[in-house]
Amino acid sequence: MxxxxxxxxxxxxxxxxxxxxxxxxxxxxxxxxxxxxxxxxxxxxxxxxxxxxxxxxxxxxxxxxxxxxxxxxxxxxxxxxxxxxxxxxxxxxxxxxxxxxxxxxxxxxxxxxxxxIQTSAGKESFKQFTASGDSILQEADSIGLGEIAVYSNKATYPIGKPNYLLISEGPVRRIYGIDRKESKVSAGRIAEMVTIWAGHKGYEKEIALINMPPNTLLLTGIKDNVLNQDTTFRAYEYGYVALMAHTLEKKSYYTGMAIIIPDEYYTRRGYTAYKGLNLWYAELKPNAENKVTFYVYGAKEKDNEGFRSADYFEEFIDYETLYIDNPxxxxxxx
CATH class of the missing domain: 2.60.40.1180 (Golgi alpha-mannosidase II)
Structure with a gap:
């Protein structure tokens, strides 16, 4: 607790x-x-x-x-x-x-x-939902959209096994806590708090690194799809960046995926192979309090035909970033 x-x-x-x-x-x-x-x-x-x-x-x-x-x-x-x-x-x-x-x-x-909020609780279904109940991750055992890994001493490590706590749920929002012990890097811990609002196609992820080695970085990203070989990167003048992908899932419908990151945490982006998958990633540097915040979005064509268009999805993320900056x-x- x-x-x-x-x-x-x-x-x-x-x-x-x-x-x-x-x-x-x-x-x-x-x-x-x-x-x-x-x-x-x-x-x-x-x-x-x-x-x-x-x-x-x-x-x-x-x-x-x-x-x-x-x-x-x-x-x-x-x-x-x-x-x-x-x-x-x-x-x-x-x-x-x-x-x-x-x-x-x-x-x-x-x-x-x-x-x-029409979503399911539980550690496996947690990786599958947004506030509207959409499944935005396709690989439950991968780093996945919005999942994190530790980058330390020029090596990437998967984070420890999660322990989930439902902090609050109701008609307006749902909040989860996730506690992970980092045995492969140190005896430290990574604590996450995920907030999902009703009517939204994404969630906020707040992360605290506890007793982790100095200069520990985090990686988060979007898995590559062979039908979509590239991602879109935006740098907003009001202090955010966004990594976006628009993919054809199972050759039947399009899904837009995005990660919005405040400038204070973002260091660089790249492409790598990880756990058998190809991944577009962003590197995150914790602040002076060893904390990181970013936002994860997923939107499917089968829920809104507009999301068949990459331009439509990217404009949606542009405005979501504007709203984050202007509560x-x-x-x-x-």
Missing amino acids: RTFMLIVSMTTFIFTGCHQQKKSESLVIEMTNPTDRYRNNAGIVIERSQLNNPDSTLLPVLYDNNGKLIVSQLDDIDQDGQWDELAFICNFAPNENRTATLTWVTSEKYPTFKDS IEINLVN
Whole structure:
């Protein structure tokens, strides 16, 4: 449990301002879409500490301007038995400002929401899902899309056997912890936290290297497909790179795969043979806290005919990168 708690601090939130409450009363949540694009199922997280509710027995419930209940969930990220984060999703028009009202209710009056994430739990199925339930990996025993390997002393090592922990699941998002002991390189550990939002075709992967040798690097990538001999690489001016591939699977339908990486972690890209497969990879350098974050996407033609086009998929990733760089801005007002 302690291993997973080490990566809790990796999650960040955007607040343009916050006026904390002095008692358990309703408050207004002001939300702004800072982009000129429509945003569907935009994920929003508010920390419990930002709400400052003196009555710990009450739970927060959200309503829109029309008094309609907003689907949300409460997540116990550090697994101490108390919720830490309020998570919900909203749709936004370009540059739209929206508000929601937060009220407090007893546990008996807390609403029950129908699950929005249609995915399967378990260590094998974990490698197969995105938030929309799509299978985006074709080789469960390979490094696969978004899987990682250790690069140390000019050699590549597969990471240790994973231990999975379902941290939270609900109608809005699902969070997994993955703990791996690195016996082939050192006695250190690699802890991962994967967050999957409803209505999204990808997930966020946050990684912490614990007691690993200095200068340890990570590799992640996209396996090569003989029907697609190349990948597309994008370097965005606002601080991200993306590695993309558009492949014909089983000669029947196209799948787009991508990895979005913040500049602070990205060092280089290349092509190599690994575990019997050919792999387009990106090399990642942990920050001063020995942590790495990146984003993994998979989109299939059979779910959206537009993804038959490589240009369509690449434009989709361009906009996803824009959204990552421009999260919904939140302001809490009494």
